[in-house]
Each structure stands twice: as structure tokens, then as C-alpha cells.
Amino acid sequence: MDPLLLAVEWWWIAPVAAGGVAAGGYGLRRRSRRSGRRLEYDAARHDLKAAQQTSVERRMSVKLARADVARIAAERSARRATSDQLAGAKRILRAKENDAKAAAADVRAKQVRVNAARAAIPAASEPRPLERLHAQHEALVARWMRYETDPALQISYPEMTDVKQPATAEYLRAAGRAVEARRAADSAAAPAEFAAYRDAVSELERAFEAAEYAARVRAGEAPQSTSAWQDAAQDMLSRSAEAIDRAAGAAASALAAWNDRKRPDKR
Template sequence: MDPLLLAVELWWIAPVAAGGVAAGAVGLRRRSTKSGRRLEYDAARHDLKAAQQTAVERRMAVKLARADVARISAERSARRATPEQVAGAKRMLRAKENDAKAAAADVRAKQVRLNAARAAIPAASAPRPLERLQAQHEAIVVRWMNYETDAGLQIAYPAMTDVKQPATAAYLRAAAHAVEMRRAATGRVSAEDFAAYRDAVADLERAFEAAEHSARVQAGETPQPSSAWQDAAQDMISRSADAIDRAAGAAASALAAWNERKRPGKQ
């Protein structure tokens, strides 16, 4: 895909203004919905509902897998099933349990996003969520265009514009998908369309970062050595400091309580 053509295809979508005067909370909500102020919140609420439904389905799948293990184990006792079948059923159960754990974690993440979106509902004069998302999209494209139009960057990082490179090809696919989702998020944008566009922009940003990292590594800019042990040590130090703070706080509280009891008139 020609990046210049990609940049030309980007446009701003003006929010739909609410007309008339409405009274009460219902009227305020309708106006904010029509104007796009609640779009990010509505999309986050839609995501949470879908994640909760997936979690329910995966918990049910775990129950069915457990029932299969029990059934096949009983058949094995009756010599109507093989050890391989029992082992296979247990592997399936473990896979379903992992899926259920992942779904539960996704529900928690979606709840955090919903809370953040609720707190971030913009004021009437602030940019709408769709406008902010489009700006984020365009900022990523500008970063990519720098590698296309700057001769110095082209010489320093040739892999960044080489479509034969897997990371670069992945970025271009993500860019095409983001443009497609942006085109779908026009007119009266639904929560589902906004969520699809939001996820496409997030995927695009990750793909750009991966392509940029790969290009810089190939140019000889090796990444920093792993500092996992340093992170672990820092985490241990932080936990130790927290423990010391808690112990000091508990000691101070105990001392204050003792002094309070020693005051005249106190038993």
C-alpha cells in the first residue's frame, strides 16, 4: 500500500450535534450520545458485556470438560476407554480451564477500561472520543510517513520501508485494516463500530512499534541487554521497603495506643 495514498484517505469526521433543549438526566444522556461524547464509554460497556458472555460460555465449557473426564475415567475403569483417551480428556480440561482464566482476566481488564471511559467522558467543549481516536491514528501514520519521506531515515533504516520484511508487511496490513475500520466509523457511529476502530488503531500502533524495533535492530542498533534480574531485585527492594513502612506504621500505632492508655484518667 502506498503510504501517501493511505495518508490521503484519512479524514476527520465531525461529531453530530444535538438539537433542541432537553430536560432532566435522560435528555442530557441523549444529547451526549448523539454528540459522540459517550461513544468511548458505550463501546467499553459493549466490550464488557461481550467479555462477560464469553466468560460464562467458557465456565460452562469447563464444566462440560470435567464431566467428560469423569465419564471417560469411568469407562476406563470398565475397560471401555483407553489411557490415551483419559489423558486426552484431561488435556482438554486443562485447556478449557486456561481459557476460562483468560476470560475472567479479560472481564477484569474490560471493567477497568469501562471505569476509565466513564471518568473520561469529555465536557461539551472538549474533543469527542472519535476525534481523539482519529488524531491518534493520524499520529501513527505521520510517524510512518517520516520513514517514507526522509532520505536520511530511508538510508539509516531501509528495513522500515521494505515490504519483504515480515514486521513491515504486518504494519501495512494493520494500516489497511485501520483505514477500513475508520471508513466504517462514519455518520452515526455505533459503539460496536467505535470499538472495532479503536482496536484497529491499537493494533496499528503495536505493529508500528514492532516494525520500527525490527528495523533498528537490523540497522545495528541492538536492543539493551535483558535486565530481568535488575527488575526482580528492584521489585524485591520495593516490597521490602513497603514491608518496613507497614511495620513502622504498626509500631507507631501501638506506641500511640500505649501512650493513650497511660494518660491520667485512662484505665
């Protein structure tokens, strides 16, 4: 058969094959999203985009604040503004600069989370991110319920169930927010709702740790974090002392070598 006619007759194979590969890849990504395997990764990307937008806005605020300082300084030179107004504008500029630095740090942290979430996309046989978050949430509730149901813990740490205690009241508020966020995430299963639920569970964990710490302090137990801090400080001091000793030894050795080199040869 004429090669030209063959090429004309089968010209559609390559585009269709390429389209099939692309459609297959898109279908895999779409099934991955629908199955929830990429939910944590998509939520991390959602957070990064929001953090980047905030960082851009705060950098713009810094530029405007700097322009305001320059304007008021010029007016101060022309005696149309007071020194207090200039000082106030400079304070606002410093606050805006600190906000911009915090936003930039948040962007870097969110980028780390994106990288970690990309690496942690589960296999088809592993629990989905929402399932893992459910397990984390339920584990926190189970830790709390031990103080509600164990008579020995109730006697030892009564503040854990006393809603008049600020830390306990804050835990209960965080628990309510986590429940609401879970309902929204379960009904929508979208990145924004998952991110809100993830943050609510993290807030719940912090609130529980704070309530438990406060209850143990009121029970007369030595704060564990204090001893850990003291151990870390002692370790840092020890390492610093060792570094100083090593530096002093090295300096002494160098000085001795220099003196030996300056002595005349006795041979």
C-alpha cells in the first residue's frame, strides 16, 4: 500500500492516543481527588495560596506606610505636621513591617506543609487523610473522657471537669468548634473545609494539653515542661562550657606552639 495513503488513512491514531494518555492521567487525578487521597495535599495548597495572598497584601501595606512616613516627614519639615504625628507614622510602619515578616514566615511554613502533604499522599490501601483526622479527633476526645469516667482521675484532677476553670472552659469551646468543623468537612470534603477541620483539631489538642497541664499544676504536681526546660538549659550550658574549654585548649596549644617556634635552637 502506498505509504502516503497509509499515513492519510491512519493520521488520527497519534492524536487520539495522546488524548487518551492525557485523559487517563486526568482521570487518575480526578479519581484521586474524589477518593479523598489528595485532600490533605489540596488543603495545604489552599492554605499556601491564602498565605501568599496575605503576604502580598502586607508587603503593599508596608510600602504605603513608608510613603506615609515620607509624606509626614516632609510636612514636618514644612511645619505642617507635628513630631507626634511623625512618631505615630513610624510606629505604624514598624508594626506593618513586623506583620509582613510574620506573613513571609507563614508562607515558608505553608510551603513546608505542602511538601510534607505531597510526600504523605496515601496509597490506595491506606487510610484517607479525613479518616486519619477523624482518628486524631476521636483520640483526643477519648483522652478527655478518661477524666470524665475514671473516678480516680476525677479525684486527682477535679479541675479537668470543672467548667469554671478557664483552661477547661477553653477546651470545651474548642471541642465544640471541632465538632462543627467535622460536620462541615464530612458534608463537603473540600480542601477549605478539610483545612478548617484540621486546624480545629490542632486547636483542640493545644487546648487539651493546656487544660491538663493546669489541672496537674493545681494538683501539686511538678510541671513536666519546667523540668524539660531545665534539662534543655542545663544541656545547653554544658555544651557551651565544653565549647569554651575546647576553644581555650586550642588557644593554649597555639600559643605554646608559637612560643616554641620563637625560641632559639639549642643544638
